[in-house]
Amino acid sequence: MKKTLGTLAGAALIALSGAAFADESTDIGKKIYDRAFGRGCGTCHDISSNPQLTANIKAGTLTRAAFEDTLKNGRGGMPKAIDEIMKNAAVTKAGYGEDQAVDALWKYISSK
Numbered sequence: 001m002k003k004t005l006g007t008l009a010g011a012a013l014i015a016l017s018g019a020a021f022a023d024e025s026t027d028i029g030k031k032i033y034d035r036a037f038g039r040g041c042g043t044c045h046d047i048s049s050n051p052q053l054t055a056n057i058k059a060g061t062l063t064r065a066a067f068e069d070t071l072k073n074g075r076g077g078m079p080k081a082i083d084e085i086m087k088n089a090a091v092t093k094a095g096y097g098e099d100q101a102v103d104a105l106w107k108y109i110s111s112k
């Protein structure tokens with residue numbers, strides 16, 4: 001009986017740490033979104049005439065690959081953003097590489 005309880009507690013702990021990890025990366029994504037270029041991505045993207053990132057992701061018109069490509073290369077009125085993302089304090093503190101940082105940002109924007 002004791003052993004069963006211990007196993008259950010262990011499983012619950014693993015599940016909890018998984019959830020905490022997911023939250024941490026979404027949180028880092030939010031910090032990038034709010035702080036990139038000093039005023040955040042929303043300075044431009046929360047204005048209706050610019051692409052609506054969350055809506056486009058949900059509609060399937062903005063893919064993960066196009067998202068990354070736009071961040072790394074810029075496009076039209078969209079400045080190249082990867083350097084801003086990589087120098088974000090939350091990203092350097094977590095020791096994230098480019099893929100992890102772009103994933104965190106994607107995850108946050110998808111969940112908005």
Ligand code: HEC
Pocket residue numbers: 032033036037040041042043044045050051052053056061062066067070071075076077078079081085105
């Ligand atoms: C100075 C204003 C500005 C800022 C700041 C900005 N963007 Fe943009 N972004 C734009 C404009 C304008 C476009 C449309 C570019 C085009 O298609 O010519 C765009 C396009 C995009 C696209 C392509 C959207 C689509 O549906 O094809 C993505 C992805 C994107 N931006 C992400 C971001 C992220 C993430 C940030 C913050 C790190 C950010 N942008 C900050 C202006 C901005």
